[in-house]
Amino acid sequence: MEYVSTIKDVQKIQLMKEVIKKKSTRDYLLFVMGINTGLRIGQLLQLKVEDVVDNQGNFRLFMEIDNQSVYLNEQIRRAFKHHFQTEIGLQHSYLFQSSRGENPITRQQAYRIINEAAKKVGIKEKAGTHTLRKTFGYHAYVKGIAVSFIQQRFHQAAPSETLKYIGVEKTERHKIDVNL
Template identity: 70%
Template sequence: MKKIIKKKSSRDYLLFVMGINTGFRIGELLDLKVTDVMDEEGAFRLFLDYENKQQPIYLNEQVRRALKLHFQQKTPISTDYLFQSSRGHAPITRQQAYRIINEAAKHVGVTEKVGTHTLRKTFGYHAYVKGIAISLIQKRFNQATPSDTLKYIGIDKTEQQKIDVNL
């Protein structure tokens, strides 16, 4: 999916990469502005302070590479939305974000339902498989119980999970 989206648009690729690497809700992603990810000197921030999050969100190397690619193709203006619509100064809509993700999934043959929440769930699933405590993922997702979070990310509690801890 990444390759398909990357060929189409650096903005859409950035949306996908940020979605699967930060765990943001789609509304949170679409609210981001250039100043949220880039400082006054033009350097990418390592952490994103978002008003609804208790802790800053780490922008890993994959996100910073996608930002670099996007800003090589589009000169950033600090007041612009990060995922700005081509039809004005507003961000793309939630519906447009859904279409971007859904069309890429169909293109690669995914038959299951895929949408913007899939990005967030993917983040949670991979965090869990890599050994991040479900309580931390639950906190990031602001969910009531660990079992809610496990269900949300598609983990069967009775199933034995292999955990990859790479320190």
């Protein structure tokens, strides 16, 4: 596996969203879900419409995946709305369905989507599917989420492993902003 970097610059994330959104609502949803859930690309690609939409057609607030409850925040729900305005998904179809059949897009296609968008917005470091997961972890950490929670989500053995994975240097210091 090739090393890919974390996107630490929020402006670059916004630019990537814009670039991807112009190309495809499906790809935009993939990117938004990836950076807002921290799920592995394999987990994301196996999602079906029924995992995120209930029987009444409402978007779920939480979904269960691999015995974890995953919050679907407002960013994700907006991406759902945008995607489902243009795409009519059947309950049992894949959320990230290929345009060439009933299967989900491949991991390679997901890599190309992320890598191409990163290049277009001027990200020089390598970007790939793990970039989404790493970006989620980094920004969760910067916003004050305990590294132990991120470590648990990523199923990693030690906090130091998680910090290294998300790109936090030992010398970095973060201001934690808590609003009660």
